[in-house]
Amino acid sequence: MAGDVNTEKRRYHSPRRAEQAAETRRAVLAAARELFVQQGYAATTVTDIARRAGVAVDTVYAAIGRKPALLREVVESAISGTDHAVAAEQRDYVQRIQRAATAAEKIGIYARALAEIHPRLAPVYLALRDAASTDPDCQALWTQVTERRAANMRRFVSDLAGNGRLRTDLTHDELADVVWSMNGPEYWALLVEQRGWSPKRFADWLTTAWIRLLLADGADEPR
Structure with missing residues (x-):
């Protein structure tokens, strides 16, 4: 009986512990993002991040890792819009692109997706670019993200x-x-x-520009 009770306790508490761990991870990522963007990677310490997140330094290490790992996770979460990395082929907009019937429709879907992604990604990405000029870990991550983006664009064109x-x-x-x-x-x-463009104007511009630059007749309009 005691074994059964302990098993039930573990089953009862496990979802709550998992949710608490997820909340902690989200708080740490949010704090790291804010500080990396506001004061730069080099000037931000793990102690700063822990203080902003309201947790102990050891909790930051346990939840995500050291500062390079924090930056990587901040970048990945900004790309995916979640608190974890999502492979390109598993992202909703990529699947919609693959299902679209025409090249113009695919371009329009991708341009609109970028207009949704960039408000959260651009500040983090530019902070990474600046940090890459002086920090080897950031340079390695910058190179990896840049090359991955280039490879994804080759798949998009295919x-x-x-x-x-x-x-x-x-x-x-x-x-x-x-x-x-x-x-x-x-x-x-x-x-x-x-220049003050709206996200919609940006998406419309990319759609029109890419249709004209990439397609044979350059005359299609997205549906």
């Missing part, structure tokens, strides 16, 4: 090519580079943060 409507005077890699150069948070920061 998906567009499925209906045979890409322009033929540039290679797929060159077309992917065009998308890569315009889908980055730096481009968002220039137009939205510095």
Whole structure:
């Protein structure tokens, strides 16, 4: 009987413990994001993050890890919109792109997704870029994220090519580079943060520009 009671206690308390751990992780990530953006990676300590999150330093290490791991998780959560990394092929907008019937529709879905992602990603991404100039761990993460984004754009262009409507005077890699150069948070920061464009205007512009730059006739309009 005692064994049965202990088992029931573990079953009863386990979901609550899991939720408490998830809440702690979210608090730590939020604190790290705020401080990395506000004062920069180099100037932020794990003690600062723990204090902002209202937890002990050891709790930060247990929940996520040391400062490089914190930055990685902040970047991944900004990309995914959750408190953990989500592989590109598992993201909702990527699946909608793959199901779309035309290249123009795929482009429109992706442009609108970027307008939703960049408000949370751009500040973190730019903080990582700045930290990469002096910190080896940040440089390694910056390189990894940049190369992963480039690889994802090659897959995006290959998906567009499925209906045979890409322009033929540039290679797929060159077309992917065009998308890569315009889908980055730096481009968002220039137009939205510095020039005052609305997210909708940004998404509409990317849609129109990519249709004209990537597709053979450049005349389709997204549905």
